[in-house]
Amino acid sequence: MTHSSHPTHTESAKLVNENQCHMCMPLGGVVAFKGIENAMVLVHGSQGCSTYMRLTNVEHYHEPVDVASSSLNEKQTIYGGEKNLKQALDNVIRVYEPKVIGVLTTCLTETMGEDLNRIITSWRADTGNVDTEIIPVSTPSYDKTHTEGFWTATRSIIAHYAKTGVQPHARANVIIPHISTADIRAIQQILDQWGLAYTMLPDYSMTLDRPFAGRYRKVPEGGTKTAEIAEMGGAPVTIQFGQTCEDSISPGHYLSERFGVPLVSLPLPIGIENTDLFMQALEDLTGKNMPDRLQNERGWLIDAMADSHKYNASARPLIYGEPELVYAYTCACMENGAVPSVIATGSPHSRIGVLLETVLAEADEKPVILEGADFATIETAALDAGSTIAIGHSGGRQLTERHGVPIVRAGFPIHDRVGGQRILSAGYAGSLAFLDRFTNTILEKKYASYRELRKEELLSKIAALPGRECIAD
Amino acid sequence: MENTCSLTRDTDALITERRNSIITTGKTNTSISCTEDSLAGSVSQRACVFCGARVVLNPVTDAVHLVHGPIGCAAYTNDIRGSLSSGSEMYRKSFSTDMKEKDVIFGGEKKLAACIAELVETYHPPAIFVYSTCVAGMIGDDIVAVCNQASLAYGIDVIPVESSGFISGNKIVGYRAAGEALLRLITPKEGEVIEKTRKLNFLGEYNLGGEKWVVERYLREIGIGINVAFTGDSTVEALKKAPGSCLNLVQCTGSMHWLANVMQQEYGIPSIDVNFFGAENTAESLRKIAAFYDDPDISARTEALIEREMTAVRKVNEKYRQKLEGKRAAIYVGGAFKAFAIIRQLTELGIEIVLTGTQTGKKNEYERMGSLLNEGTVIIDDANPAEIEKFLIEQKVDVMAGGVKERFLAYKLGVGFIDHNHDRKDGLIGFEGAIRFTKEVYATTCSPVWKYVRNEYGETDR
Numbered sequence: 001m002t003h004s005s006h007p008t009h010t011e012s013a014k015l016v017n018e019n020q021c022h023m024c025m026p027l028g029g030v031v032a033f034k035g036i037e038n039a040m041v042l043v044h045g046s047q048g049c050s051t052y053m054r055l056t057n058v059e060h061y062h063e064p065v066d067v068a069s070s071s072l073n074e075k076q077t078i079y080g081g082e083k084n085l086k087q088a089l090d091n092v093i094r095v096y097e098p099k100v101i102g103v104l105t106t107c108l109t110e111t112m113g114e115d116l117n118r119i120i121t122s123w124r125a126d127t128g129n130v131d132t133e134i135i136p137v138s139t140p141s142y143d144k145t146h147t148e149g150f151w152t153a154t155r156s157i158i159a160h161y162a163k164t165g166v167q168p169h170a171r172a173n174v175i176i177p178h179i180s181t182a183d184i185r186a187i188q189q190i191l192d193q194w195g196l197a198y199t200m201l202p203d204y205s206m207t208l209d210r211p212f213a214g215r216y217r218k219v220p221e222g223g224t225k226t227a228e229i230a231e232m233g234g235a236p237v238t239i240q241f242g243q244t245c246e247d248s249i250s251p252g253h254y255l256s257e258r259f260g261v262p263l264v265s266l267p268l269p270i271g272i273e274n275t276d277l278f279m280q281a282l283e284d285l286t287g288k289n290m291p292d293r294l295q296n297e298r299g300w301l302i303d304a305m306a307d308s309h310k311y312n313a314s315a316r317p318l319i320y321g322e323p324e325l326v327y328a329y330t331c332a333c334m335e336n337g338a339v340p341s342v343i344a345t346g347s348p349h350s351r352i353g354v355l356l357e358t359v360l361a362e363a364d365e366k367p368v369i370l371e372g373a374d375f376a377t378i379e380t381a382a383l384d385a386g387s388t389i390a391i392g393h394s395g396g397r398q399l400t401e402r403h404g405v406p407i408v409r410a411g412f413p414i415h416d417r418v419g420g421q422r423i424l425s426a427g428y429a430g431s432l433a434f435l436d437r438f439t440n441t442i443l444e445k446k447y448a449s450y451r452e453l454r455k456e457e458l459l460s461k462i463a464a465l466p467g468r469e470c471i472a473d
Numbered sequence: 474m475e476n477t478c479s480l481t482r483d484t485d486a487l488i489t490e491r492r493n494s495i496i497t498t499g500k501t502n503t504s505i506s507c508t509e510d511s512l513a514g515s516v517s518q519r520a521c522v523f524c525g526a527r528v529v530l531n532p533v534t535d536a537v538h539l540v541h542g543p544i545g546c547a548a549y550t551n552d553i554r555g556s557l558s559s560g561s562e563m564y565r566k567s568f569s570t571d572m573k574e575k576d577v578i579f580g581g582e583k584k585l586a587a588c589i590a591e592l593v594e595t596y597h598p599p600a601i602f603v604y605s606t607c608v609a610g611m612i613g614d615d616i617v618a619v620c621n622q623a624s625l626a627y628g629i630d631v632i633p634v635e636s637s638g639f640i641s642g643n644k645i646v647g648y649r650a651a652g653e654a655l656l657r658l659i660t661p662k663e664g665e666v667i668e669k670t671r672k673l674n675f676l677g678e679y680n681l682g683g684e685k686w687v688v689e690r691y692l693r694e695i696g697i698g699i700n701v702a703f704t705g706d707s708t709v710e711a712l713k714k715a716p717g718s719c720l721n722l723v724q725c726t727g728s729m730h731w732l733a734n735v736m737q738q739e740y741g742i743p744s745i746d747v748n749f750f751g752a753e754n755t756a757e758s759l760r761k762i763a764a765f766y767d768d769p770d771i772s773a774r775t776e777a778l779i780e781r782e783m784t785a786v787r788k789v790n791e792k793y794r795q796k797l798e799g800k801r802a803a804i805y806v807g808g809a810f811k812a813f814a815i816i817r818q819l820t821e822l823g824i825e826i827v828l829t830g831t832q833t834g835k836k837n838e839y840e841r842m843g844s845l846l847n848e849g850t851v852i853i854d855d856a857n858p859a860e861i862e863k864f865l866i867e868q869k870v871d872v873m874a875g876g877v878k879e880r881f882l883a884y885k886l887g888v889g890f891i892d893h894n895h896d897r898k899d900g901l902i903g904f905e906g907a908i909r910f911t912k913e914v915y916a917t918t919c920s921p922v923w924k925y926v927r928n929e930y931g932e933t934d935r
Contacts, residue, residue: 014591015570015571015584015587015588015591016539016568016569016570016571016588016591016592017544017547017568017569017570017571018566018567018568018569019551019552019566019567020544020547020548020551020567020569022544022548023544023545023548023549024543024544024545024548024549026545027545042514045607046521046607046638046639047511047517047519047520047521047638048519048520048521048522048523048524048638049521049545049638050516051517051518051519051520051521051524051878052520052524052545052549054878055549055877055878056549058877058878058880058881059877062881063881063885064858064878064881064882064885066516066858067516068514068515068516069511069513069514069516069517070513070514071510071511071512071513071514071515071517072639073510073639073640073641074639074640074641076639077607077611077639084513085513087512087513087514088513088514089514090514091488091490091512091513091514091515092514092516094488095487095488095514095515095516095857095859096859106607107542107543107545107577107606107607107608108607108608108611108638108639111577111607111608111611111612112611140543140574141543141544141545142543142572142573142574142576142577143573143574145544210885212885212926212929213929214929214930215930216862216882216885216886218858218859218862376566395551398552398565
């Protein structure tokens with residue numbers, strides 16, 4: 001292991017954020033609440049915020065995504081938003097009949113200093129409603145991102161439901177970061193194959209990616225059952241795919257501190273080593289051997305890694321997006337010999353810099369690591385470092401448009417392609433699917449232009465030679 | 474007083490306070506309630522004041538667009554439009570002052586000034602639009618003063634756009650803020666003389682998928698030049714020459730009527746309303762323009778162009794009309810201007826409009842809309858998904874025209890969908906756009922996939 005430290009730029013010299021690489025805190029909260037059974041989300045602020053969050057989710061998931069707003073305007077900004085929030089709760093209950101309402105603050109209501117707890121207590125007294133669970137979460141975006149919004153809301157949901165004194169039971173807690181619904185299902189399948197009982201939180205795999213069947217429902221079926229969340233304190237263990245998550249907003253850390261549930265903190269199972277870590281944890285927990293099917297999938301992955309390693313070695317990927325995904329894809333690239341050129345996240349609050357030290361110890365060329373970065377900074381770094389391919393969300397599309405750097409799409413939001421929710425990268429089979437996408441993107445780019453490029457390069461070199469007499473036949 | 478909602482049962486889960494925002498032509502005696510703030514908790518489809526200003530100004534290609542607020546506002550509107558540029562790509566960059574907690578507590582003016590300085594130094598733009606957001610407005614940052622100071626210091630136009638979202642829940646207020654910013658930009662400085670021209674300005678045209686260029690081609694063919702469009706493919710320099718034009722065309726009335734009126738008063742530029750969406754509308758608009766110039770050559774060329782293009786359109790429409798005749802459509806769009814165009818186009822294809830509405834329509838616009846529609850058509854102002862769902866089912870809709878948020882609700886209900894939103898990539902304007910529209914309506918209304926979707930519902934009768 002080398003001892004060179006990697007440059008981590010947490011603070012940029014420039015003030016302006018140019019082309020954002022992250023979104024606001026309540027957006028992550030919306031996704032987390034969509035993973036709770038029978039839940040509706042209400043964003044306390046001006047109308048635009050909820051519409052933007054709907055739009056971002058709709059464009060990614062290609063599903064109707066309803067998010068209510070308290071629709072504040074000038075008057076409430078001066079006199080307080082209490083009346084609107086109460087009215088919004090009434091209307092949401094009337095139309096959607098949810099069991100749970102997640103109430104998220106916005107920059108506006110945070111600046112106004114709205115006291116959600118007091119307003120909700122007062123609303124209960126007014127209406128006599130004791131049945132609808134209301135979970136307020138503070139989500140100011142002043143220096144946090146949708147990633148922290150996701151973790152904070154998930155933690156708040158647990159804090160709202162989980163009780164002390166629950167009978168110990170055998171269901172493990174499984175807490176996921178903001179991943180595609182295909183990856184959620186892949187992780188669920190693996191857990192099922194091992195025969196481990198679990199409560200997964202949040203589980204938006206059915207609510208934001210609905211199979212077509214039967215009548216349309218305003219609040220779609222699916223999501224984590226609240227009765228199960230209430231019992232998370234009695235679980236034997238918490239598996240959390242959240243290595244980059246700070247303790248102060250970590251749901252798994254909360255369960256461990258409050259209820260003494262041991263926390264197994266794992267990276268996302270993307271790439272062979274990270275998936276091995278997950279399997280090892282499952283072996284430790286269940287005492288069983290890895291199921292044959294997974295053994296085979298592991299074998300297929302290794303076989304594919306061998307087949308494609310030389311192509312992958314030619315790539316210098318740029319990896320950007322939410323910290324947990326960026327970390328996992330970096331691991332997958334490293335073990336396939338594709339040494340990253342730039343690794344970047346919009347979030348300024350993750351442990352990714354420290355975590356990457358170990359992963360990149362063997363890198364022959366050290367990547368640039370950017371935290372709290374905007375896309376202009378990322379783009380410049382990528383061009384300077386000679387990135388040949390990128391892994392990330394739609395925010396990078398101008399890299400392709402302007403500089404011909406293709407993007408293997410991953411993360412959120414993906415609004416310029418279909419199937420953002422179906423992008424599969426988790427588990428051995430998912431890692432193989434990702435690897436094929438990655439390698440084929442390299443090959444597609446190479447085959448589309450290599451004849452022309454080589455011709456230009458080599459013939460121009462011949463042409464540049466001094467016109468000495470050549471011996472001809 | 475009879476009204477559709479009085480007929481609906483409690484179980485329909487519609488919100489009582491919205492009763493007067495939904496009417497049925499020929500059946501409801503009350504006129505529609507509109508231009509109100511969105512009702513809390515009703516899941517309005519509306520965006521905000523800031524968004525209104527942003528979409529109007531964004532296509533100014535070489536200006537720097539700086540959003541003064543926390544990160545979300547800029548992130549959600551990053552490269553928001555499908556507007557094309559023939560030159561600068563500056564407008565596709567999304568700049569934010571990225572306000573932090575410290576700025577909220579101590580005020581963000583200093584950071585804003587420093588950000589402007591940084592942008593001037595980095596990009597040397599001809600103008601900077603500074604957009605105010607909820608938080609910037611709430612803490613009382615004086616963006617006007619900061620912009621004025623910066624204008625003096627750098628000798629360029631640094632223009633405040635007062636678009637704090639909380640001013641109202643309505644994009645129209647943002648359109649007005651954008652109009653004021655544009656007026657400020659084009660007002661000649663002391664001693665400046667703007668050259669007069671026989672060219673026209675094209676207001677409310679945003680060059681989505683090159684739509685401005687389509688109309689520009691038609692106009693050039695009949696012998697008329699466009700001075701500048703507001704704001705599709707415009708530059709700061711070109712916009713400043715706008716007061717010299719002899720005529721303003723106004724297409725998107727919601728966003729540009731105010732500015733057209735001011736330009737008439739200030740610069741004596743007359744304006745005519747045009748609408749290039751749909752073949753009939755395009756032909757009518759071209760004739761109106763030709764009549765204004767009152768030149769026999771222009772008129773003759775106009776008629777020749779219309780004749781040639783209409784022949785092509787008719788051929789396509791006749792072919793698809795056979796398949797589309799009798800289908801039932803819903804329209805839910807941002808403004809009335811777009812609704813009128815779509816009503817006309819769909820009607821020409823033999824499709825019946827059974828549901829329509831807008832986010833920002835005004836009373837007189839709804840009255841006109843009602844007069845264009847058959848009895849029994851439902852009209853909704855500021856609709857929400859629950860209402861759209863209810864009426865899509867009740868009215869047995871086959872195809873819907875609207876924006877992204879409605880698209881997947883329609884699909885879930887087995888209803889075809891036509892995107893008519895501001896980030897579309899292929900233009901729908903002019904005769905060629907009319908043909909594209911017809912083909913799109915056919916492709917989505919008559920797609921084989923609905924057979925499978927509706928089968929899942931146990932419904933095969935539509």
